[in-house]
Amino acid sequence: MKQSRKPARKRNVAKIICCVVLILAALGSLLGVLGVKVIYDQQFGRFDRPDPATSAEMQHTELMERYPLELVNFPSGPNRLQGYLYHNPASPGLVVVVHGLGGGADSYLPQIIYFLDQGWSVFAYDATGCYDSEGTATRGFPQALMDLDAALRFVAGRPELQGLPVLLFGHSWGGYAVANILHLDHKVAGVVSIAGPNSSREIIMEQGSKMLGPVMSIMRPFIWLYEGLLFGRYASFTAVEALNRAAVPALIIHGTGDTTVDFNGSAIINKRQRIDSPQVQFLSLDEENRRGHSNILRSTAANAYVTKLNAELKALAEQYGGEIPLEVKREFFAQVDKALVHEVNLELMERIHTFFLRCLCLDYPEEIDW
Numbered sequence: 001m002k003q004s005r006k007p008a009r010k011r012n013v014a015k016i017i018c019c020v021v022l023i024l025a026a027l028g029s030l031l032g033v034l035g036v037k038v039i040y041d042q043q044f045g046r047f048d049r050p051d052p053a054t055s056a057e058m059q060h061t062e063l064m065e066r067y068p069l070e071l072v073n074f075p076s077g078p079n080r081l082q083g084y085l086y087h088n089p090a091s092p093g094l095v096v097v098v099h100g101l102g103g104g105a106d107s108y109l110p111q112i113i114y115f116l117d118q119g120w121s122v123f124a125y126d127a128t129g130c131y132d133s134e135g136t137a138t139r140g141f142p143q144a145l146m147d148l149d150a151a152l153r154f155v156a157g158r159p160e161l162q163g164l165p166v167l168l169f170g171h172s173w174g175g176y177a178v179a180n181i182l183h184l185d186h187k188v189a190g191v192v193s194i195a196g197p198n199s200s201r202e203i204i205m206e207q208g209s210k211m212l213g214p215v216m217s218i219m220r221p222f223i224w225l226y227e228g229l230l231f232g233r234y235a236s237f238t239a240v241e242a243l244n245r246a247a248v249p250a251l252i253i254h255g256t257g258d259t260t261v262d263f264n265g266s267a268i269i270n271k272r273q274r275i276d277s278p279q280v281q282f283l284s285l286d287e288e289n290r291r292g293h294s295n296i297l298r299s300t301a302a303n304a305y306v307t308k309l310n311a312e313l314k315a316l317a318e319q320y321g322g323e324i325p326l327e328v329k330r331e332f333f334a335q336v337d338k339a340l341v342h343e344v345n346l347e348l349m350e351r352i353h354t355f356f357l358r359c360l361c362l363d364y365p366e367e368i369d370w
Helices: 004-041 105-117 141-156 174-181 200-212 217-234 241-247 268-274 301-319 328-336 348-361
Strands: 069-076 079-086 095-097 123-124 168-172 189-194 250-255 280-285
Touching: 069 141, 079 105, 095 141, 095 174, 105 168, 105 200, 123 174, 141 168, 141 174, 141 200, 141 217, 168 174, 168 348, 174 189, 174 241, 174 250, 174 268, 189 348, 200 217, 200 301, 217 268, 217 348, 241 268, 250 268, 250 348, 280 328, 280 348, 301 328
Parallel strands: 095 123, 095 168, 168 189, 189 250, 250 280
Antiparallel strands: 069 079, 079 123
């Protein structure tokens, strides 16, 4: 008597269905990762230094007559990064300045000048894909962390800097990096993180949700996968874990009106209830017209002047149909008062300077009173 082939056929059909499902899932994952790559390539491209004739930004070359600048370079992965070393042999420590996304070390020259005038040595650099550094793109948030890791290894290898306490100052992308670098075993005396997000994944989801809405939730697993493939263990780092694991004094600063790194969202300061290290202090800035992402760094007068300049530029753009002629733009910026544009928030910088000094006087300060 012949045995029925129906069970075997059913098993074969089930195997085919299973294979089809796996193939579709693999294709879906591939398409999802490729979609994330397109987004990353758009958001994390290369940022070149703006034309000084059509920008109010300062350049390091403007400081060479006043301060002892040494141009250096060092490797970060396959790229060489441009560094700027201002070494004062009598300084109490070395402040490493880590810039935000979209700029370079030049973008923080007002803060660098302040530190130099207080007697600190300063080391700054252009991150991968920025200004005078190599790299076709900035790649993503963890790249800032990888570049800082390379920068600190470079600093540790400089004989004239050995024994000098290292203090970290970072804003935005740099604020993320200076907090998360505490996952690694660098010798750091103190950290100031301004407007920094807790993790790469949180800020990507936050910004993506503003652009794509609920669709971003579907992209979450593909973002996790893509960042893991691109950055390895660095992709999963969070500032909360770093600050809790390291016995390093840290000052976390954020503007309450920040919408670039949402004060009530991805910001490190929003996670303060989860940070139990007694070494970590928090400073919320809530001053009218000076509580955003970048305007917290400037004086009240500078912010008012920048607002006026932006309004004038907007009017010029409208006058010329959306595109200001190059010569007109050059004439406009030739009249700009750069000193006023770059006037720092002196009260904030003095607080940071005091914090750094206290980091050197006390190994583990229990409380810092402002």
